[in-house]
Amino acid sequence: MMKPTTGRRPGRTRAAAAALCLLAGALSAAAASGTPAAALTPPVSITADDLSTWQTNGIVWSMAASDDGVVYAGGTFSTLRPPGAAAGTSEQPAVNFAAFDAATGGPTGCSLSFTLSSGTATVRALALSPDGSTLYAGGRFGAVNGEGVSNIAAIDTATCTPRQDFKVAVSATVRALAVTGDTVYFGGDFNSVEGQNRNYFAAVTTGAQLKPWTANADEVGRALEVTPDGQHVVLGGDFFRVNNTNSHALAVVDSATGAIDRSYPGFIPNTSTVQDLTSDAKQFYTANEGTGGGVFDGRIALDLTTFDQVWRDTCLGATQAILVHSGVLYSGSHAHDCSSMGEFPDQPRKHLLAQSVDDPKLLPWFPDTNDGIGEPVGPRVMAQTDKGGHHYLWVGGEFTTVNSKPQQGLTRFADGPDTGAPWVPNVSVSTVEPDRVDVNWQTSFDTDDGTLTYRVYKDGASTPVYTTTGYSVFWDRPQLRWTDTDVAPGETHTYRISASDGTNTSAKSPAVTAVAASEAEAYPQRVVADGASLYWRYDEGVSTFAADTTDSLDNGFLRNSPAYRQTPAAVPGPSTAIGFNGSNEYAYSNRSRSGVSTFSVETWIKTTTTRGGKIIGFGSNTMELSGKYDKHVYMLNNGRLTFGTSNNGGQTVSTTGAYNDGAWHHVVATQGPGGMALYVDGQRRAWNPLYTKNANYTGYWRVGGDNLATWPNRPSSNYFAGQIDETAVYPTVLSSSQVAAHYALRTGG
Numbered sequence: 001m002m003k004p005t006t007g008r009r010p011g012r013t014r015a016a017a018a019a020l021c022l023l024a025g026a027l028s029a030a031a032a033s034g035t036p037a038a039a040l041t042p043p044v045s046i047t048a049d050d051l052s053t054w055q056t057n058g059i060v061w062s063m064a065a066s067d068d069g070v071v072y073a074g075g076t077f078s079t080l081r082p083p084g085a086a087a088g089t090s091e092q093p094a095v096n097f098a099a100f101d102a103a104t105g106g107p108t109g110c111s112l113s114f115t116l117s118s119g120t121a122t123v124r125a126l127a128l129s130p131d132g133s134t135l136y137a138g139g140r141f142g143a144v145n146g147e148g149v150s151n152i153a154a155i156d157t158a159t160c161t162p163r164q165d166f167k168v169a170v171s172a173t174v175r176a177l178a179v180t181g182d183t184v185y186f187g188g189d190f191n192s193v194e195g196q197n198r199n200y201f202a203a204v205t206t207g208a209q210l211k212p213w214t215a216n217a218d219e220v221g222r223a224l225e226v227t228p229d230g231q232h233v234v235l236g237g238d239f240f241r242v243n244n245t246n247s248h249a250l251a252v253v254d255s256a257t258g259a260i261d262r263s264y265p266g267f268i269p270n271t272s273t274v275q276d277l278t279s280d281a282k283q284f285y286t287a288n289e290g291t292g293g294g295v296f297d298g299r300i301a302l303d304l305t306t307f308d309q310v311w312r313d314t315c316l317g318a319t320q321a322i323l324v325h326s327g328v329l330y331s332g333s334h335a336h337d338c339s340s341m342g343e344f345p346d347q348p349r350k351h352l353l354a355q356s357v358d359d360p361k362l363l364p365w366f367p368d369t370n371d372g373i374g375e376p377v378g379p380r381v382m383a384q385t386d387k388g389g390h391h392y393l394w395v396g397g398e399f400t401t402v403n404s405k406p407q408q409g410l411t412r413f414a415d416g417p418d419t420g421a422p423w424v425p426n427v428s429v430s431t432v433e434p435d436r437v438d439v440n441w442q443t444s445f446d447t448d449d450g451t452l453t454y455r456v457y458k459d460g461a462s463t464p465v466y467t468t469t470g471y472s473v474f475w476d477r478p479q480l481r482w483t484d485t486d487v488a489p490g491e492t493h494t495y496r497i498s499a500s501d502g503t504n505t506s507a508k509s510p511a512v513t514a515v516a517a518s519e520a521e522a523y524p525q526r527v528v529a530d531g532a533s534l535y536w537r538y539d540e541g542v543s544t545f546a547a548d549t550t551d552s553l554d555n556g557f558l559r560n561s562p563a564y565r566q567t568p569a570a571v572p573g574p575s576t577a578i579g580f581n582g583s584n585e586y587a588y589s590n591r592s593r594s595g596v597s598t599f600s601v602e603t604w605i606k607t608t609t610t611r612g613g614k615i616i617g618f619g620s621n622t623m624e625l626s627g628k629y630d631k632h633v634y635m636l637n638n639g640r641l642t643f644g645t646s647n648n649g650g651q652t653v654s655t656t657g658a659y660n661d662g663a664w665h666h667v668v669a670t671q672g673p674g675g676m677a678l679y680v681d682g683q684r685r686a687w688n689p690l691y692t693k694n695a696n697y698t699g700y701w702r703v704g705g706d707n708l709a710t711w712p713n714r715p716s717s718n719y720f721a722g723q724i725d726e727t728a729v730y731p732t733v734l735s736s737s738q739v740a741a742h743y744a745l746r747t748g749g
Contacts, residue, residue, distance in 0.1 A: 048367035048447035053105035056409030060396030064126040069102040069387030074123025103387040110160035114141040127177035138174025178224035187221025215258035225277035236274030262307040272296040287319040313360035314340040323382040332379025344475035346621040351378035364450030369399035421504035422446040426543035429514035440547040443472035449501035479555035489518035523571040534729040538578035556587040570604035570725035582721025586704035598672040600730040607722025612715020625707040643669040643678040645694035653686035672733035682743030
């Protein structure tokens with residue numbers, strides 16, 4: 001895969017340096033003010049709002065962008081069509097190549113046809129000479145506008161015609177290009193150039209003379225990058241050896257001779273390859289793709305002086321393209337699990353990401369495509385250029401949608417305008433304590449801003465009564481709270497909240513109503529007093545979250561629309577329960593945890609199911625069934641309850657009685673130094689003092705369903721069909737007297 005070349009490295013370097021200076025200043029100021037570290041991010045100057053752009057009817061594999069705002073695209077396609085046009089309509093010919101105005105997104109007058117006498121032609125690499133006068137193209141083709149060539153060509157950009165004086169015979173597909181003032185480096189599938197042995201990498205002069213430069217590899221070359229000082233060439237691909245030196249997927253060679261300057265044996269797993277390379281003034285970066293087990297799919301930053309690793313991320317999801325702009329590394333992939341680096345777990349694929357050049361932490365920039373056609377990955381290539389005072393980031397690939405709208409092969413983003421408003425906040429109110437109303441909300445999501453401003457409006461007023469900020473990304477949307485103490489017992493008040501990114505403001509949330517209590521609710525007050533670290537009461541109306549009543553503010557995400565406002569609830573007071581369908585509905589905690597060794601889980605259930613299912617448990621995943629799962633209570637098909645934890649195998653205790661009789665039942669499970677205990681309706685029903693340990697892994701609390709594979713007496717369903725209420729988790733073991741007291745508060749005993 002080629003690295004887009006614009007000839008603008010000095011300008012981009014200055015921008016990056018300025019951005020990093022601004023970041024350093026922000027970090028210093030935050031350290032003095034105590035601003036949370038999560039809110040500190042480098043400036044992502046490109047918005048996530050896609051701009052109107054012409055489309056292709058196939059895959060865009062390669063791009064290059066010029067200083068004067070022209071973007072060249074090559075790939076495997078035959079037509080272009082306007083933005084918004086459906087496939088097969090309003091098309092015009094474009095045989096594997098097109099040129100576009102960076103600012104308008106429309107085609108220019110430059111039209112070239114890359115063809116092959118038999119088979120499918122494709123343009124896999126494009127790169128501009130430093131002065132922009134020549135566009136070099138590589139791929140699998142035998143002619144350009146009828147002019148015979150052999151998998152590589154040079155185009156005069158002033159006339160948009162193939163250069164007659166650049167004819168180089170390359171035996172197979174060219175996949176990567178990098179160009180200096182006098183040399184064209186290229187990589188691909190070939191084993192000979194101009195009839196001489198060159199294995200997968202070669203170099204010619206800009207006058208088409210084969211150079212003695214030799215960097216022979218044993219497998220395909222996919223990426224090339226000349227270092228900013230011109231002294232080295234970084235190679236990327238599938239190879240395991242370069243010039244008979246062990247170096248898998250990545251190597252640094254001398255730009256004059258091809259001799260190894262730095263090898264990387266064992267640095268990248270044998271199951272992974274390097275698909276793309278780019279650099280700035282300090283570092284170069286790799287885009288990696290793997291197949292099979294033990295793969296590495298993320299990105300690596302390496303120092304340009306020592307060639308040592310600076311950082312790497314371990315996201316899973318086949319990175320295909322990378323580009324640096326203003327201190328930010330943008331990437332195209334189909335990332336689906338970044339939990340190994342503390343980011344999103346097992347989410348649907350995200351195809352466009354951004355990171356600081358100094359840190360692998362993901363930045364709040366999440367435009368998206370789909371996987372698309374062909375070998376479905378989505379984005380395949382990126383290019384950046386400026387025009388009319390704006391910065392433009394172009395993305396090409398095999399996608400057919402962008403930001404959930406039809407758009408094939410090409411899209412572009414810019415530094416403005418920012419038109420996307422944050423999501424409307426999900427809001428809930430709580431009146432557990434007298435003379436106060438707790439207004440809770442789940443932080444919103446904005447595709448290109450992490451820190452948002454929230455305004456709370458009371459009783460229909462146009463002026464907010466409270467304003468605050470909070471940081472959130474799509475997988476981590478912490479709960480926020482404002483407590484209204486300007487209330488009297490029995491008063492009714494309504495609350496609405498908006499979210500703003502500073503430019504765009506969401507609509508206000510639907511009004512939620514609270515009636516101020518005159519005395520404390522006994523049951524929830526006791527749960528909080530006994531040390532619950534998570535407590536979901538399920539009193540929301542229509543939303544996707546369950547508010548946490550404790551000060552931990554660990555709200556739950558509700559998946560697949562469980563039934564809200566179920567009555568009567570399990571405990572007295574102005575409360576409701578929630579109903580799960582037993583097939584796909586569940587809730588999971590926003591916050592991940594590890595080292596959960598001593599704990600208690602507590603909830604109320606009401607069901608008549610004969611298919612069983614998980615009621616509450618701890619699992620490694622959020623958006624799909626967990627790969628690791630224990631610390632759970634599940635119901636068997638016959639209505640009995642089992643409490644299980646893992647410790648080099650499953651360990652369980654079970655009730656002898658059944659509890660699928662359609663009545664509310666209080667369920668508590670504990671584990672600690674005294675072993676495992678399972679309580680139902682205030683009484684200990686099962687116990688084993690030997691089971692004192694459980695598995696240690698990073699996971700989430702889940703309610704209503706998760707994996708139950710391999711567990712004893714596995715029920716018919718992983719998911720629980722019935723009502724659940726008043727779910728609490730404690731970092732301690734509840735005593736038998738505490739459990740009995742909680743049950744008595746509901747029954748009046």
